[in-house]
Amino acid sequence: MxxxxxxxxxxxxxxxxxxxxxxxxxxxxxxxxxxxxxxxxxxxxxxxxxxxxxxxxxxxxxxxxxxxxxxxxxxxxxxxxxxxxxxxxxxxxxxxxxxxxxxxxxxxxxxxxxxxxxxxxxxxxxxxxxxxxxxxxxxxxxxxxxxxxxxxxxxxxxxxxxxxxxxxHYYAKPVKVKVETKYSRAAEGGTGYAKAAGNYAGSLYPALLAQKEGYDQLLWTDAKSHQFIEESGTMNIMFIINDTLITAPLTTSTILAGITRESVLILAKEMGLNVEERFLRVAELEEALEKGSVVEAFGTGTAATIAHISLISVNGKDFTLPEKPSDSFSYNVLEELDAIKYGKKEDPYGWITKL
Structure with missing residues (x-):
């Protein structure tokens, strides 16, 4: 170069x-x-x-x-x-x-x-x-x-x-999120995958409404049917349901290709966790929350790094997630990422540029 x-x-x-x-x-x-x-x-x-x-x-x-x-x-x-x-x-x-x-x-x-x-x-x-x-x-x-x-x-x-x-820290404590099924962040064929300024301007009003209800962020759903979870306003979203990590794929033009997202998926696979890149139905998430099979939910992003989610609101009902032990996946992957970022351990992936 x-x-x-x-x-x-x-x-x-x-x-x-x-x-x-x-x-x-x-x-x-x-x-x-x-x-x-x-x-x-x-x-x-x-x-x-x-x-x-x-x-x-x-x-x-x-x-x-x-x-x-x-x-x-x-x-x-x-x-x-x-x-x-x-x-x-x-x-x-x-x-x-x-x-x-x-x-x-x-x-x-x-x-x-x-x-x-x-x-x-x-x-x-x-x-x-x-x-x-x-x-x-x-x-x-x-x-x-x-x-x-x-x-x-x-x-x-x-x-x-x-x-x-x-x-x-971007978030000083775990966040409360609401599944948004009225307003839309991005539609297929639009600019959702780009970090374009207008994407964020259009998300501010629905996010403000949610904040007035006591939530920190929205979980955006697809613009066509509002049946599938896509991402949050400040980060990609991941769920661990039973023993599987689930996150939205990059197969549409509506999902930002998060660099922290990709890094977490690489580490998750190396840690032996089952990983599914697929769209999670809102109904499936609600059922899993009802059954108590949502082990963890968290956001990934440069600003937030790993943002733990403490509560998810679906169709007007709040579900409080169990408190995560210090050896849970999200804490382990955060510790691993930080160790690489701060140079506390070897970087086997070539992720770090040193000045």
């Missing part, structure tokens, strides 16, 4: 690092000092630079503001005991960013630009990476259209930015 792009560096003279309380981080609220920026003009990416994190100036006619031509990613960096920086599966994020970009008519971002910009940014803001268990540096790469034009067509110009924020 060619990693020789020239990156101009303009470091801030007013770092916020000394003012940051790393013991009390709220997810996504503390932003590091710098960002990597690249512009797409005249058919190519260029003007690569690291500059102080700052507000952007946008024309009111900016096409992203009107038509939502924007895609993003989420990833994390960690520190091992020797103070080295470890990034978890960044190449997969780069590939998925381009999959999303293709669906949204955004030009491909070459791997060397993504990886070079990411590595240089983490070098400049290395002191922002927390150096203790349970904490990490969340990384947000995104691309958006920058044409100032109100006609409905793909933009000719784009901006790619990476910024970072030190974070603790």
């Amino acid at each position: 060619n990693t020789t792009i020239e990156i101009q560096i303009n470091q801030t003279s007013d770092s916020k690092l000394s003012q940051t309380d790393f013991d009390n981080l709220q997810f996504g609220q503390t932003i590091s000092d710098h960002m990597f920026v690249a512009d797409f003009k005249d058919g190519e990416w260029g003007e690569f630079r690291i500059e102080p994190y700052a507000p952007l100036t946008l024309n009111p006619a900016n096409s992203t503001l009107h038509y939502g031509q924007s895609v993003f990613e989420g990833m994390k960096a960690y520190k091992n005991k020797d103070g080295e920086t470890l990034i978890f599966r960044p190449e997969e994020n780069q590939k998925r960013l381009n999959d999303s970009a293709q669906r949204m008519c955004i030009p491909e971002l070459p791997e060397e630009i993504f990886m070079s910009g990411l590595k240089k940014l983490l070098e400049v803001d290395n002191a922002w990476i927390p150096n203790k268990d349970g904490y990490s540096l969340y990384i947000r790469p995104f691309i958006f259209a920058t044409d100032d034009f109100l006609g409905i067509r793909p933009s000719s110009n784009y901006k790619f930015i990476i910024f970072t924020c030190p974070v603790g």
Whole structure:
């Protein structure tokens, strides 16, 4: 891979690092000092630079503001005991960013630009990476259209930015979820598999209604029949029913190809767990909850990692899941993932990029 792009560096003279309380981080609220920026003009990416994190100036006619031509990613960096920086599966994020970009008519971002910009940014803001268990540096790469034009067509110009924020846990406790059978997140043939900004905007209102009822998240069902569980608003969803792990497959265009999801499935198979990638019927889930055969339910995602589910609401009835022992699968797989991410054990999968 060619990693020789020239990156101009303009470091801030007013770092916020000394003012940051790393013991009390709220997810996504503390932003590091710098960002990597690249512009797409005249058919190519260029003007690569690291500059102080700052507000952007946008024309009111900016096409992203009107038509939502924007895609993003989420990833994390960690520190091992020797103070080295470890990034978890960044190449997969780069590939998925381009999959999303293709669906949204955004030009491909070459791997060397993504990886070079990411590595240089983490070098400049290395002191922002927390150096203790349970904490990490969340990384947000995104691309958006920058044409100032109100006609409905793909933009000719784009901006790619990476910024970072030190974070603790996304969910501080197990979550309560509700199976959603009225509103829809994604339909076959749509953009559900892409990390497109509009997907999340459309999910906010139903999620807000659920939160007012006391639930933390929704379990989305298929848009056509609302008979099958798909995923949650912030993560892929997995169930262990009896002795089998069940999660939605990537056979439709409605499921995000979660990188944590794939990692968990690889580990589950190596741990000897039966794995079925299939759509779980809402009726089947309800019956299993009635019988008490749902051993575990949890979400997987970069922000949440493993989010344990304590309650599931189906058709207006709440089912409380049994408290999970510390040797349950979800705790074991979380421990295994963290051991690899923080460099506490060997990475036999090639998942870690070390700076």
